[in-house]
Amino acid sequence: MSTRRVAIIQWHIKELAIEENHATACNYIREAASQGAELAVLPEYHLSGWAPTDELWSTQAGQSSQYLKNYQSLAKELKICLVPGTIIEKEIGANNSTLFYNTAYFISNDGTILGKYRKKNIWHPERPHLVSSGSESHAAIDTPIGRIGMLICWDLAFPEAFRELIADGAEIVIIPTFWTPNDASADALRHNPASEALFLSSTLTSRCYENTCGIIFVNAAGPAENFLGMSQVTLPIVGPVAKMGNEEGFLVADMDLGLLDIAERNYKVREDIQAEGWHYVYRHTSSQ
Template sequence: MAPIRRVATIQWHIKELAIEENHDTACKYIRQAAADGAELAVLPEYHLSGWVPDDPRWGIQAGEAAKYLANYQSLAKELKICLVPGTIIEKHAGPNEEILFYNAAYFISNDGTILGSYRKKNIWHPERPHLTSSGQERHDAIDTPIGRVGLLICWDLAFPEAFRELIADGADIVIIPTFWTPNDTSPQALHHNPDSEALFLSSTLTSRCFENTCGIIFANAAGPKESFLGMSQVTLPIVGPVSKMGNEEGVSVVDMDLGLLDIAEKNYKVRQDIGKEGWHYVYRHSSLQG
């Protein structure tokens, strides 16, 4: 794997239920990223319809997910760029014929093939009446043209166990599509710190890179600051964020120096410890591969 990968984070003000407009915006920014030499572009969570699960149209649009996923596959092949097209809400019939909604992320290769996918496991509290968790499914890493990658979604970020399981499976980069707003906390918390959610993201993203010897590509929704955080970024150990957007709309293309992972591992030896026989957390995680 080359030590430097050119990657893009994309964020914009996602329009509620405007699935065609949002898809057109995504494609425009993906083309811009490819023109700037990006090998990979990552979109935010809920990028097609936004988060409006109480509107019946939201569920109807979820039934159209396969069409848009196929469109992204064609675009990836045309532009020769890898894509993680945020998340796509998928509608499935449950074991008792009930309708289940999953929040899914896909890694599409630069030849248009789907190399792997992930369904959100840690469902944010307001989402739980509407979405189904992937439950006991493993966090598996994926071999891709940019290296071995893990996929997480939004609130998964809060759980170090999710990262550890991906790192134990050899992931070097963790990609996190997100729809994280400044109002995802209580009035009491905002009273003490109106910027508490921005603090949560900035501190946790950097910490996860250091404690796991990994890089993170984080793509969030953007828009008016009273409702959106933005903060899409590429973060690495040793240096922290190497690019960090505000709440503006657009695309950020940056060179991700994966050589920093080697420097961090030589210094902290996190992966070496995880890979040891008899590692004391082995009851929860599998051993590091390769």
């Protein structure tokens, strides 16, 4: 496997300031491309932030396709792959109901869309507003930087999502996120004010080891009382090879994908789950 040069981009996303957020993203992408990045990844909700009770948020969700096209053009111009965080897509469902999906796209360096993923595990406060991808399977996609899986934010908490992706050959899992210190309950924060930072730092490295994969995790940034940042590129064997605090900006890092081969030869996780008679083939339901 080769080394891949990737960029993680985080900033203080402004609610409902879709044009400003888009311009900020494009400027950072251009800077990352000038430093040789083959891939740039943005945070979840990067266009409008999280403001689902505001009517403007719904209106902007209906405009998201034009920004996706802009990113396709930018990827082609700069010859860089992009995962433009997540984009809220509005669709009309049964009985003329309005549905909102939280979607991540992988755009190739020629501007084509190679795949998309809609968030499956919806964080509890999001559930009144977003629709899950439900029983759709987690699938990896072939890209210029390798075979990629995509998850979104709270999906990180579910090992099953990673298992599906690596069973489908994913080498790198990309996770756009909008994860804050205040996602912990008041009870949890009384025991540990840094509870969510501990959650992320421990889980990201664990997922790399237990799946012999790399992870590109990109979060929103801003004042410490409301934002965690912590965007990072993490690999098995060595842990984070690039990690940000809660500052705004970007970081370009080299991912030595040879470490995935070393980890797999050592732990043989992929070999075991592909073996005939693998003993963890089951579903977490009371009916089975």
